[in-house]
Amino acid sequence: MNTVLEDSVAGPGLPAGRGQIELKALSMSFGQGAARVDAVQSVELVVAPGEFVSIIGPSGCGKSTLLNVVAGFMPPSEGQVLLDGLPIKGPGPERGVVFQQYSLFPWMSVRKNVEFGLKMQGVPATKRQTTARTLLGLAGLLAFENHYPDQLSGGMKQRVGIVRALATSPQVMLMDEPFGALDSQTRVVMQQILTNMWQRFRLSVLFITHDIEEAIFLSDRVYVMTARPGRIKAEVAIPLPRPRTAEMMSSVEFTQILHKLRNLIREESLAAMGHELDAGGLEGFATEVGPTGVQHLV
Numbered sequence: 001m002n003t004v005l006e007d008s009v010a011g012p013g014l015p016a017g018r019g020q021i022e023l024k025a026l027s028m029s030f031g032q033g034a035a036r037v038d039a040v041q042s043v044e045l046v047v048a049p050g051e052f053v054s055i056i057g058p059s060g061c062g063k064s065t066l067l068n069v070v071a072g073f074m075p076p077s078e079g080q081v082l083l084d085g086l087p088i089k090g091p092g093p094e095r096g097v098v099f100q101q102y103s104l105f106p107w108m109s110v111r112k113n114v115e116f117g118l119k120m121q122g123v124p125a126t127k128r129q130t131t132a133r134t135l136l137g138l139a140g141l142l143a144f145e146n147h148y149p150d151q152l153s154g155g156m157k158q159r160v161g162i163v164r165a166l167a168t169s170p171q172v173m174l175m176d177e178p179f180g181a182l183d184s185q186t187r188v189v190m191q192q193i194l195t196n197m198w199q200r201f202r203l204s205v206l207f208i209t210h211d212i213e214e215a216i217f218l219s220d221r222v223y224v225m226t227a228r229p230g231r232i233k234a235e236v237a238i239p240l241p242r243p244r245t246a247e248m249m250s251s252v253e254f255t256q257i258l259h260k261l262r263n264l265i266r267e268e269s270l271a272a273m274g275h276e277l278d279a280g281g282l283e284g285f286a287t288e289v290g291p292t293g294v295q296h297l298v
Contacts, residue, residue, distance in 0.1 A: 018084060019171035019204035021047040021070060026079035027229075028065050038229035039065045043079070045223060045232060047172075050202040052195075054215035056265060057225030057233075058272040063208045065230075067176050070206060071097050083172065093121065096165030096203075100177040102157040104149040110160050111136065111145040117168040135163045138197065155186040159193065166197070172204045179214070188246065191217055195244050212261045216254060217244055224264045227272035234264055 023045040029038045040062035047053045055063045069076050070083075072091040081088045083095070104113050114132035123131075136142045139159045149157055158178055165173060178194075179187045195218055198205060209215050215222045216238055224234040238257060240248055248254055 019047075019049040020082075020084050021045070021172060021204060021206060022080070022082040022085075023066065023070070024080040024082070026066070026069065026076045026081060028062065028069060028074075029077045040225075041229040041231055043230070043232055047204050047206050049204055051220050052198055052205045052207065052218055053221050053223065054207040054209055054219040055223045055225060056209060056212060056215050056261065057230060058227050058265065058269040059210070060228050060272060061225040061268070062228060062230030063225060064176050067174050067206060067208050070172075071095055071174050093117070093168050094171045096168065096170035096173045098158075098161050098165050098173065098175045098178045100180040102149065102154070102161060104157060104160055104164075106149050109146050109148055110141060110152070113149070113160055114164045114167050117164065121168060131167055132163075135166055136160075138200070139163050139193065153186070154182050155190055158182065158190060162194065162197070166201065166203075170203065172206065174206050176208045177210065180210070187211075187214070192244075192246065194218065195242075199243055212258060212265065213249060216240075216257050216261070217249060222261065224261065225268070227268045233268065236261060 023043050026040065026043045026045075027038070028040045029036055031037055043066065045053075045055075045066070055066065057063055065074075068074050069081050070088065072088050072095070075089075105116065108116065111129070111132045114135060115128040118128040118131060133142060133145060136145055139162070141156065141159055141163070144152065144156065149160070152160070162173075162178070179190050182190060191214055198218075205218075207215070207218060219238050222236045222238060223232055224236065225231065226233045236257065240251075240253065
């Protein structure tokens with residue numbers, strides 16, 4: 001295997017503790033005075049080396065804010081964010097980031113997109129090409145190496161994005177709802193592809209999603225956040241065996257975890273919208289409006 005890839009494959013040569021993420025008493029706020037918004041507050045979170053961890057929670061609870069802090073895009077207002085015991089002070093090649101939006105360069109071919117990060121690191125052209133073609137092969141995209149992004153489906157574009165993030169041998173993958181824009185069928189396939197690739201490379205993954213079933217299927221552990229200001233409400237271990245298969249999603253154990261997480265999320269979603277709902281807000285569709293329309297309700 002290419003040496004660039006060997007650095008990212010878990011095994012005897014992987015340094016102990018490589019890829020450990022720690023958030024310690026982390027808080028994040030925006031604005032000042034009356035306009036101040038406390039996005040997240042006193043968050044404690046750990047991703048062990050080679051572990052797949054998801055964060056779920058109601059909209060606006062600060063999930064993406066946490067990921068952006070770990071990516072080094074913004075400093076925390078309070079607390080610490082550490083990678084292998086060292087403070088994160090900005091973006092770095094040891095952290096690959098995949099967003100929901102397709103972030104490919106439209107003027108570059110698929111292979112050139114995958115090679116881009118390696119080129120920025122000064123990797124020789126021959127090694128760049130070998131690495132890109134190896135990863136594209138693993139993702140089932142080698143036949144499309146000379147295509148351009150506008151010739152690809154949404155799922156294929158996101159696979160290229162994941163492969164591009166892997167190409168530079170990061171210690172950590174940060175993924176912010178990478179499958180959120182895909183249709184349900186493609187999403188299921190992408191989840192299987194991702195868990196298969198993770199099983200091979202065993203990088204540390206911090207994954208943001210609104211999809212509870214997705215979080216269970218992919219993860220070793222799931223953190224549940226409260227409504228804003230986001231705190232960690234619960235940490236739920238996912239004891240399903242690996243490799244994960246689609247059949248597991250209909251198992252009793254999967255269903256039990258799903259119900260538990262749904263109840264936790266429902267509580268926080270109601271809390272997040274509580275100030276916007278009157279006492280009958282959740283029964284609104286059962287209201288008989290009558291011939292006078294809605295005027296008697298307002």
